[in-house]
Amino acid sequence: MGRRFWPIISIFCLVTAGCAGSETVLRKQVEMEGTIEQLTRQEKALDARIAELSRELRDLQQRMKGTEADVDAIRPGLDQLKASNDALYQRLAEQQPSSPGGEVHPQRVEAQADGTVAHPVAVAAAEKGGQEAYARAFAVYSQGNYPRAIEAFEAFVRAEPQSEFAPNALYWAGECYYAQKLYDSALKSFQRVVSEYPKARKVPDAMLKAGFSLIGLKDPVRARGELQSLVEKYPKSPAAVKAKEKLGHL
Structure with a gap:
């Protein structure tokens, strides 16, 4: 083969190799595009989940702000509650007659002079102030004792209808009913x-x-x-x- 044909052969080889290389590059490009598309879908799903979690976090933060009054009411009352709880029940026990079997019923209601009925918790509220009574009722609710919590919340509202915690007490009484x-x-x-x-x-x-x-x-x-x-x-x-x-x- 003459020397003058070598450039043509070289160009032919380069073109052939280039075609094969182009097919490989094209295939890799298609695969990469598929991967990018998949990653894009995953990214969108992740963004949606992040947005959802952000909304839930904001909701939780708002709910926590909405219960500040409850927390503020409970915090100062818990220490007093711990110290006075035994004395309170002792005083109630001394004021109430025993049942025929000798058992004391600290939840007995007491008739008032005007014919209305007052719960012992309401009496305690009048004696010690509404904040502690509300804290005590909320503590009972937190323990999951819904019937007693209802009694305590409703007694608090009867005793302290003008208290800033009265609407909260009504609300949590409703929650107790709803839970049951x-x-x-x-x-x-x-x-x-x-x-x-x-x-x-x-x-x-x-x-x-x-x-x-x-x-x-x-x-x-x-x-x-x-x-x-x-x-x-x-x-x-x-x-x-x-x-x-x-x-x-x-």
């Missing part, structure tokens, strides 16, 4: 918060749980109305966020 699936009683407690203490911070939460109670009572029409009213009156509240979620499933 006593939805009708729960609804009444939550509605009392709204009607008797319309400016209280617990009103949005009470409206939310009133809606949930109506759902428990199999009354979705009224439940929707209650939740929609909450969203309209308190659109920026954490309770409204929960209401919107629930409305989407009614």
Whole structure:
């Protein structure tokens, strides 16, 4: 083969090798694009999850702020509660007659001069101040003793209806009923918060749980109305966020 053909052969070899290399590069490019697309989908899913967790975190922070009054009420009362609890029950025991079997009933109600009935916790509230009585009721609720907590919260409201903690006490009484699936009683407690203490911070939460109670009572029409009213009156509240979620499933 003449020397003059060598450049042509060289070019042919380079072109052939280039074609084979282009196919490999193209295949690698397709594979890379598939990987990038998969990573993009995963990134979007991760962003969505992060956004969801951020919303949940903000909701939790708002709920924690909403219970500041409860925490502030409990903190100073717990130390006093620890010191005075035994003395309180001892005093109640001395004031009440024993049953035929000799058992003392510290939860006995006492008739007043005007014919009304007062619970011992209400008496304690009048003697020692509403804050400690509220803290004591909330402590019972925290222990999961819902019937006793209801008695204590409602007794507190009767004794201290003008207290800043009265709407909170009504709300937590409603929560106690709700936890026991006593939805009708729960609804009444939550509605009392709204009607008797319309400016209280617990009103949005009470409206939310009133809606949930109506759902428990199999009354979705009224439940929707209650939740929609909450969203309209308190659109920026954490309770409204929960209401919107629930409305989407009614």
